[in-house]
Amino acid sequence: MVLQISAKHVSEIWDEAEAAHPDEACGVIAGAIGSDTPTRHIPMVNAAHSPTFYEFESGDLLRLYREFDDRDEEPVVIYHSHTSTEAHPSRTDIAYASEPGAHYVLISTREEIASRSEFRSFRIIDGVVTEEEVVIT
């Protein structure tokens, strides 16, 4: 398993996470259904406005999924930042993960590490987390 993602999208996600820090940033990159290719970046408001939690606002969530339906898209990447811990799915992340087809990207903006050094991708299926390679194109 591998996530292929453009350098532009990677850079945009970092910009967004650094701007939101110390709160968590979150969003998706949509792609055509079945393509496994993330093409359309949609930053989302973290309705929790929290350094320890993120959640898409419920109205935003509905509009997002309606757009996916209208455009024959799906969430290829679902990303969020951890602002004081490592870029690895937490128990909460695993409990909430509900898109078995998505690449769950986590990045860390914690201050103890070099800036922009932790960008990782995982599959989360039925509570099982599997890390995968990230190829930046």
Next chain:
Amino acid sequence: MSNSGNPTVEVRIPTILRPYTGGAKVVSAQGSTLRDVISDLDGSHTGLAERLLDGGALRRFINLYVNDEDVRFIGGLDLTLKDGDSITILPAVAGGC
């Protein structure tokens, strides 16, 4: 007991719950309230209610919408439905460190 007097509604099913509906994206169900509709759905798609409810309450990580309104803000599971209402089920996209 016949359901014939009850409103018929359409329910949009998210990807992760489609195994319960044989892959169907939209199913129809009957019931005068959201709670009744979930019960009706569970009759034809066994196990679905358990994924939506916990002890009779909507699970924290499930969002339910009736005609694009989040039911948490408009009456919850006891909301009265009418014929042709459109219900959407969406798991929250959420998490935390």
